Amino acid sequence: xxxxxxxxxxxxxxxxxxxxxxxxxxxxxxxxxxxxxxxxxxxxxxxxxxxxxxxxxxxxxxxxxxxxxxxxxxxxxxxxxxxxx
Numbered sequence: 128x129x130x131x132x133x134x135x136x137x138x139x140x141x142x143x144x145x146x147x148x149x150x151x152x153x154x155x156x157x158x159x160x161x162x163x164x165x166x167x168x169x170x171x172x173x174x175x176x177x178x179x180x181x182x183x184x185x186x187x188x189x190x191x192x193x194x195x196x197x198x199x200x201x202x203x204x205x206x207x208x209x210x211x212x
Contacts, residue, residue, distance in 0.1 A: 154203055161196045177211075 168181040184191060202208055 156196060156199045156203065158192050158196045161192050161199070165192065 165184055168185055170182060170185070172181050174180045184195070202212075
């Protein structure tokens with residue numbers, strides 16, 4: 128059930144963000160996009176297999192926001208997700 132809800136939210140988000148980066152043709156991701164997604168994270172949720180809890184991202188400060196933006200841009204630009212991701 129929650130997978131379908133998440134899938135619908137992701138599809139809606141991607142449809143809204145059809146602005147493409149002019150040089151590479153990849154979806155445009157900026158720090159504000161990352162901040163918008165961080166704002167909807169819930170507190171007190173169990174960590175994933177990577178051990179990262181939502182609180183780590185929410186309270187990580189502006190440095191983590193920028194680094195997340197950079198890694199998402201790299202993933203989209205190079206069409207490659209790191210295996211440890």
